[in-house]
Amino acid sequence: MRSLRASKEDPRERIITFLPDMRAFAQSLTRNETAADDLLQDAVIKAWKNFHQFRTDTNLRAWLFTIVRNTFYTDLRRKRRELHFAEDSWLHTAGEAPSSNKIIAVMDFEKAFFQLPDEQREALILVGASGLSYEEAAETCGVAMGTIKSRINRGRKRLAEIMAGDEDGPPPD
Known part of the structure; x- marks a missing residue:
């Protein structure tokens, strides 16, 4: 079994390079900085836990953005079912x-x-x-x-x- 320590070829080491773009995408989806940070954190945790599903011959950036997007829509559907709607921070300004x-x-x-x-x-x-x-x-x-x-x-x-x-x-x- 392969060591859990990331090697130089390990794509997990590249996640950090995509964090600013992922955060910007999360902010555009949520329209709220705090919610975007929460979304980004959830997405990174999901990516890390499911890295065994990532195929190294595919695009890591697209895979990570897909996780952010899917996490956002999953959370949105859950919130709609619960009938809780968060106020967008931009409305306050x-x-x-x-x-x-x-x-x-x-x-x-x-x-x-x-x-x-x-x-x-x-x-x-x-x-x-x-x-x-x-x-x-x-x-x-x-x-x-x-x-x-x-x-x-x-x-x-x-x-x-x-x-x-x-x-x-x-x-x-």
Whole structure:
């Protein structure tokens, strides 16, 4: 049996390099720093416990992002069953007076971004903000690469419509 100590070839040693991107992805899903930290911690623990299922000939980054995503949706389904809805931290800042035009623009973007359907928002985050390739994003979401491209295209188009003030535009897919 192989030693539990990580060798130089052991991909577990590479997890730390992906933590910042995983945390950013967790924050985009939860919209709350504390919840994102909790999600990240749960995902890393799951990854570590299930590392025996990781195939070294596959993409470690996509595997880790899939665990973050699946953990988020599992927790979300559980919370819905329990009928407990956590308040998003960004709602508490919406009433504060902005100190510059940049803050207003960021808040407007955030408001528009969270109007997108989950699938479109998730695809935009994975490819646009997290830097995953279309292929990695498709693998993470468990869909075809064409589906990811379509979600990104529709998400960008809808985001532009909302930002332009056309909030009553075509319904999201």
